[in-house]
Amino acid sequence: MASPGTGPRVLNAISVALFLATIGLPLAGTLGGVEGGDQAAENRELAAFPRFDGTWQSIAAYGSGIDAWFSDHFAFRARLVQWFGETRYFWLGVSPSDRVVLGKDFWLFYADDFSLDDYANDRPFSEFDEANWRESVVRARDWLAEKRIAYVFTIAPDKHVIYPEEFPESIRRVGPMSRLDQLYAALSDTRVVVDLRPALNHAKAAERIYHRTDTHWNDLGAFASYQQIVEAIRAQAPGVPPAWPRSDFDAVSIQTDGKDLAGMIGLTHVLYEDDLTLAPKRPRLARVVEPVGRDPRAPADRVVTEIPGSSLPRAVIFRDSFAGALIPFLSEHFSRAVYVWQNDFDSNLIRAEHADVVIQEIVGRHLYSFVPSPELVPR
Numbered sequence: 001m002a003s004p005g006t007g008p009r010v011l012n013a014i015s016v017a018l019f020l021a022t023i024g025l026p027l028a029g030t031l032g033g034v035e036g037g038d039q040a041a042e043n044r045e046l047a048a049f050p051r052f053d054g055t056w057q058s059i060a061a062y063g064s065g066i067d068a069w070f071s072d073h074f075a076f077r078a079r080l081v082q083w084f085g086e087t088r089y090f091w092l093g094v095s096p097s098d099r100v101v102l103g104k105d106f107w108l109f110y111a112d113d114f115s116l117d118d119y120a121n122d123r124p125f126s127e128f129d130e131a132n133w134r135e136s137v138v139r140a141r142d143w144l145a146e147k148r149i150a151y152v153f154t155i156a157p158d159k160h161v162i163y164p165e166e167f168p169e170s171i172r173r174v175g176p177m178s179r180l181d182q183l184y185a186a187l188s189d190t191r192v193v194v195d196l197r198p199a200l201n202h203a204k205a206a207e208r209i210y211h212r213t214d215t216h217w218n219d220l221g222a223f224a225s226y227q228q229i230v231e232a233i234r235a236q237a238p239g240v241p242p243a244w245p246r247s248d249f250d251a252v253s254i255q256t257d258g259k260d261l262a263g264m265i266g267l268t269h270v271l272y273e274d275d276l277t278l279a280p281k282r283p284r285l286a287r288v289v290e291p292v293g294r295d296p297r298a299p300a301d302r303v304v305t306e307i308p309g310s311s312l313p314r315a316v317i318f319r320d321s322f323a324g325a326l327i328p329f330l331s332e333h334f335s336r337a338v339y340v341w342q343n344d345f346d347s348n349l350i351r352a353e354h355a356d357v358v359i360q361e362i363v364g365r366h367l368y369s370f371v372p373s374p375e376l377v378p379r
Helices: 008-031 057-072 077-092 113-120 128-145 179-186 197-204 218-236 258-266 319-331 347-352
Strands: 100-102 108-110 148-156 249-257 272-279 287-290 302-306 314-319 336-341 355-365
Touching: 100 314, 128 148, 128 179, 128 355, 148 179, 148 218, 197 218, 218 272, 218 355, 272 287, 287 355, 302 355, 314 319, 319 336, 319 355
Parallel strands: 148 355, 314 336, 314 355
Antiparallel strands: 100 108, 249 272, 287 302, 302 336
């Protein structure tokens, strides 16, 4: 007959064994080659295995590097991340990440990078900040005008600006005016600023123009913006061809995995996106020459397109991720177009490229994090 303490001891042993198996399973699976993190699903660069080259720096960083690598690559990580996301999203109705806000009707919104401050109209521009922005744009306009270079400045509206009705009502605005409103008011007399909001709101009445699971506009939103930008350029540089009409495209809906915001909550392969695209009916002539053969929409610090044998004007475009969807449209209007992923003005690049047109695009939320430098524009 078993002693009275045998039962509890057996249960304790089983509990310890299960605990050790649970914490040891990821390590065993990793050593056995079981899949770890999924870079595409998480929408970020996973930590690389640390390099050891014998230097003191590599020795000092090796421990933290191994820790970061294991955290991203331990076995079953992708599945665990997905289960965590599904539990919070579907069962609890909350976002699995503080970087993403769950909106209405299955819309996702970006919450990082001062996006919530921007939605709430928190911390308006000071008089100094507003004056600094104005000086930067006016100096760029005047310097380019002296060289007979057309200049357009525009702000890509965040999704919450165009679809505020899909934003959760629990997050409220605290100020009456956004930084975007302030800046457009300060630049209203410059004749180089393009406010894309009226065209986007008009297009929105007929079709969805931003992705549900991504921070960006889709082809339809990019197209409406492109038409306004080209119209503004042509007011200064009539040699730029008119924007293609909508009749030159077929609207196509492609069902894809969830996009960047779905990745941030670990649900890339769970949520889906009806990606509304525009397929041209006539051939596009512009070709990506740097990086050679690259999809023009793919993230890159520098993208260069050319139209072989063309005598059209040349352009330099300072931009961020929102302009990725503009590249296939805009490139048809320039013999050579250089897209650089930066907000700062670069007079040396403009000179080197012999630009006839300069476009400066910045997403609205970056009005909180980017401070322009007027001194970058030569006198």
